[in-house]
């Protein structure tokens with residue numbers, strides 16, 4: 199039974215690959231749309247439930263009147279059939295309608311929207327460019343994706359289960375009371391106006407207070423996490439006391455905000471009960487007065503009083519859910535600020551895959567200033583022949599990483615074009631482009647999975663033999679064999695921990711090298727690929743790298759110029775431009791920047807000459 203309703207909608211169904219709407223209501227609609235014809239059915243069953251609820255009170259009054267009218271002797275004979283029908287409706291029909299309503303609301307609506315909104319947001323974010331992720335915190339992004347699910351689902355639920363239900367119920371109740379006596383209905387409407395007025399006033403203040411409370415909570419979390427994450431620095435600088443003071447000020451602010459919020463909550467209870475007092479006394483009092491004048495029957499008085507009692511109970515609940523609804527709206531709006539952002543690097547429609555070739559790379563008058571007027575790259579022309587090995591050198595900020603990130607199309611060039619084997623990389627699919635480029639960088643964070651999964655990430659169809667051969671070539675096989683994680687998994691099955699924290703920097707680098715070898719792409723980029731290795735391992739890896747790089751086009755960034763000895767050619771960059779280009783010997787002879795850097799190298803490191 200549950201399964202039928204759970205499977206009505208597939209939250210993972212294909213959806214248009216467009217940027218999510220930035221505005222709240224269009225966004226909600228984009229999510230609700232997938233519910234199709236079930237949505238009106240949900241609204242209809244909620245309507246039936248609400249109408250049924252208001253009719254209950256109407257019937258409570260009617261039965262009292264029937265009883266007083268017919269007396270104990272005549273009641274069953276005159277009204278037995280009707281009473282039986284109502285009893286059956288209460289026993290079977292009402293539970294059935296409420297059951298279907300809740301199956302639709304909980305199993306279908308909530309069950310779908312929660313995961314669907316998270317899944318779609320995640321899918322959209324995965325397609326974002328590198329610069330998008332560099333400009334935001336991974337933690338904040340994932341938080342927003344995760345919070346979007348419950349906020350979207352609960353908003354829709356509250357709307358159908360509470361707001362829509364209450365609106366129908368209150369309209370139904372007003373109609374029932376009008377039927378009893380229009381003056382009573384007028385009192386009910388006057389209460390309703392006051393109630394809505396107060397609700398509007400309160401919601402505005404309480405959502406602001408809740409937002410501040412949540413901000414305060416985030417500030418405390420930020421400070422607490424910062425202390426734990428940098429515990430080494432805290433201990434090293436005897437900073438425990440300073441950390442306490444730093445956190446305490448955030449805790450105190452948080453407490454202040456909690457108090458502000460709770461004041462409003464208490465105020466709400468008092469005002470609400472004053473309003474409800476007015477509702478019960480005015481309607482109950484007037485009903486009794488009319489009864490004493492013979493204008494109302496006992497049954498009608500009973501129905502009117504019972505209705506006000508129910509409204510008394512409901513009004514607090516409606517206020518709270520409305521507040522919750524507005525809080526959710528805040529969460530969704532905030533989430534959409536990060537999530538409803540158009541992709542900045544996109545494949546052209548019908549873009550073909552890059553056709554594998556010998557691996558010639560050509561930069562044609564390429565400029566990229568990160569949307570500013572300077573920095574980055576400035577009019578770079580560079581051709582790297584197939585199979586050529588080029589060392590990229592230059593002081594910090596010269597533009598080396600920018601050149602590489604443009605080649606990988608992590609960003610689109612602002613001017614000029616980049617060609618691989620004569621094909622503009624902006625016109626082919628990003629996936630096929632990156633498929634043809636193997637990269638080992640300085641920061642080789644690994645996925646929180648097993649060693650095997652990390653290696654095969656480069657080439658999912660590789661055999662076990664190929665994987666082990668690559669690991670051997672990267673001098674990684676031996677240490678992998680000795681690995682064991684907390685759950686006792688060993689060797690290639692051992693988990694590496696978040697971002698590979700359970701491995702040393704050198705071990706991570708060797709895994710990254712093995713991954714690059716396994717990928718066997720025609721173009722290889724080494725960005726300080728051996729910086730985390732000790733000299734002995736480095737020498738061994740340099741040798742295996744030589745073999746792995748045979749026949750491939752290579753660009754190697756190095757601060758330690760000694761690691762560039764095997765390169766065919768060295769390109770020197772400074773302030774976004776190529777300033778020298780030639781073999782090691784040529785460049786030394788030119789006595790330019792490279793020669794200066796070479797002479798300045800002490801202990802194998804390049805001094806920072808950017809300033």
Ligand SMILES: Nc1ncnc2c1ncn2[C@@H]1O[C@H](COP(=O)(O)OP(=O)(O)OP(=O)(O)O)[C@@H](O)[C@H]1O
Nearest residue numbers: 332568573574592593594595596597598599600601
């Ligand atoms: N994301 C960015 N947004 C704005 N400017 C940037 C960004 N990344 C780099 N730059 C600027 O572009 C210039 C080149 O930086 P790049 O990182 O390419 O230099 P690099 O030669 O790789 O330096 P390093 O050797 O220190 O890694 C610098 O002036 C830098 O400030």
